[in-house]
Amino acid sequence: MILFPAIDLKDGKVVRLLRGDLDQATVFNDEPVEQALKFERQGFTWLHVVDLNGAVQGRSVNGGTIEAIAWSAELKIQLGGGVRTVADVHYWLDRGVERVVLGTVAVTEPDVVVEACKQFPDRVAVGIDARGGFVATDGWTVTTDIRALDHAKRVQDAGAAAIIYTDIDRDGALTGVNIAETVALAKGLSIPVIASGGVGSMQDLLAVRAAEKDGIAGVICGRALYDGSVDPVEAIALFPS
Template sequence: MILFPAIDLKEGQCVRLKLGEMSQATVYNADPAAQAKAFEEQGFEWLHVVDLDGAFAGTSVNGAAVEAILAATKNPVQLGGGIRTIEQIEAWLDKGLARVILGTVAVRDPDLVRGACRRFPGRIAVGIDARGGYVAVEGWAEISELSAAELAKRFEGAGVAAIIYTDIDRDGVLTGINWEATIDLAEAVDIPVIASGGLASIADIVRMTMPDAAKLEGAISGRALYDGRVDPAEALRILREAQS
């Protein structure tokens, strides 16, 4: 069970959004690379990075910040936001990313995702961001007619390394992860699922250790870590002890 600290990038800075609204961004660190190194020193073993500007623009915007992060940490990094072609995927993997997260393109061009999984086995994740149970695309600006489960099932057997499931209605508001919807999704597919959106306290960390959450790969934490609501040492200790 992995706890992924999140770095969301907007205009080269480390921010957190509220309910996915770009107008409601709080800057937490002007130096994302330093933040990445700090997470590594706190004991985290993975890093989740999102290029928020890129998600809206449809192409990487905060590339320099991502490259600085890759240079600053030895931890594997997964990146999403604006990556929509095989060429972009290959370029980022060549720069040292462990995993690329495909979101909008998973709805628009599922064959591209399947092809990427064949070409880069184990290194392609799908980001499913849902509002009211339906998949949002284009940086959460548009709601599709697809349910999260319908989209996930399209990629069964394709070789997707993980699904990052975000409940937008809970993102950045510290109300707790939507465990019911996340676990339901994990039970609907064989692909590992990572919970995202709303992790609020140590109670969510403890919830990660419950038997029905065992099939999840982990969960992502952003604002709760930055605000000090989740102590990294305590959270990582709880997860280690649960696995021992």
């Protein structure tokens, strides 16, 4: 099971949102590369990066910063936000990103997922961000009538290597991961599911760890690492990867 520290980028800075609201962004570091190197020094091996501006605008906005992180740190990077074409996937994999996460385009243009997974097997994941169990797109600004599990089954059939499942209502709120919904999703799939949204304490991480047998393969942790609610040394010890 993998623990992914998160760097969410907005206007070139490391931020955390509250429940996906771009107007409720807390800046935790003005220097994203410095933050990535800090995570590396702490002993993390993976890094989850999201271009928040890109997710809303449908194109890479913080690309220069992401490239700088990839060049500077030896962490394996899982990148999402503003990736909408097969060419985008190729671009980022060619620049040192280990895994690219497709989100909105998996809903609007599912053939892109099929082709990307065909060209880059095991290196394309799909992010499913849900509000009340329904998929949200375009940087969480649009909530669809598509149920998360139905969408997950379609992208699994398309060849996705993993699902990153985010409960938007818990993201950045430190109220605990929605274990029940994440496990329900994982049990309906044969590909790994990574939990996201809500980690606020070591107890939350222990709860995720206990769900490994139910198909949860990893968890993303953001605000709790930044504000000290989760100690990185203790967390890494719980999730050796």
